[in-house]
Amino acid sequence: MTEASGLFLVGEGKTYQLGQIRITFKPTTLGDYSLCEMSNAPGSGAGLHRHAYDEWHIIIEGSYECRVGEEVRTLGPGDMMFAAGGTPHGIKNLGPGVGRQLGITSPAGLFEAFVAEVVESQVDSGSASRQGAPSFRDICAKHGIEMINA
Numbered sequence: 001m002t003e004a005s006g007l008f009l010v011g012e013g014k015t016y017q018l019g020q021i022r023i024t025f026k027p028t029t030l031g032d033y034s035l036c037e038m039s040n041a042p043g044s045g046a047g048l049h050r051h052a053y054d055e056w057h058i059i060i061e062g063s064y065e066c067r068v069g070e071e072v073r074t075l076g077p078g079d080m081m082f083a084a085g086g087t088p089h090g091i092k093n094l095g096p097g098v099g100r101q102l103g104i105t106s107p108a109g110l111f112e113a114f115v116a117e118v119v120e121s122q123v124d125s126g127s128a129s130r131q132g133a134p135s136f137r138d139i140c141a142k143h144g145i146e147m148i149n150a
Contacts, residue, residue: 010037014112016119020044023103025112033106042095048148049140050088054106057081057091062099065092088148114143 008026013036015024020041028035040062048067057066058080066073066081067090074094075081083089093099105111117139140147 013037016115018115018119023115025115028108031108033104034108034111036103036111038101038103040093040099040101042093042097042099045092046090048088048090049145050083050086050148051110051143051145052085053110054085055083055089055111056104058102058104060100060102062097062101063094064099064101065094067091110143114139114145117143 011024013024013026015022017023021044022039024037026035026037037060045064057064059075059077061077064075064081066075067088068081068083069087069089081089081091091101103111117134118136121134121136121139134142137147
């Protein structure tokens, strides 16, 4: 892809398939934040976790169960979720169809590096448990992500 123009079409950018979640990172150059579009199959999402960076989710399509700290809400198109760094949070597509959301993380690069490493660990077999690959938990720990009750 050439230098970013500032205009991005749906699906344009670096795309990763992480289980039932498709993540496309938009080429931002400012360094303050990362921007990605995500689509999730029903029932998929991110379990309860925390990390040092801030994270926003803006629901585009579908219905999501979102948790920030102890608060749980069902969010739909136009609704937003914000989890400040260090706050336990999780998100799950309630279905019945594929859901879509826009994700913003700050600072830039941290979430992309995590996703790239998880996907790379699955390249040969499609499984995060392939022989010789680091485990999902090891990759999380390396990137400062703590999975809670998982």
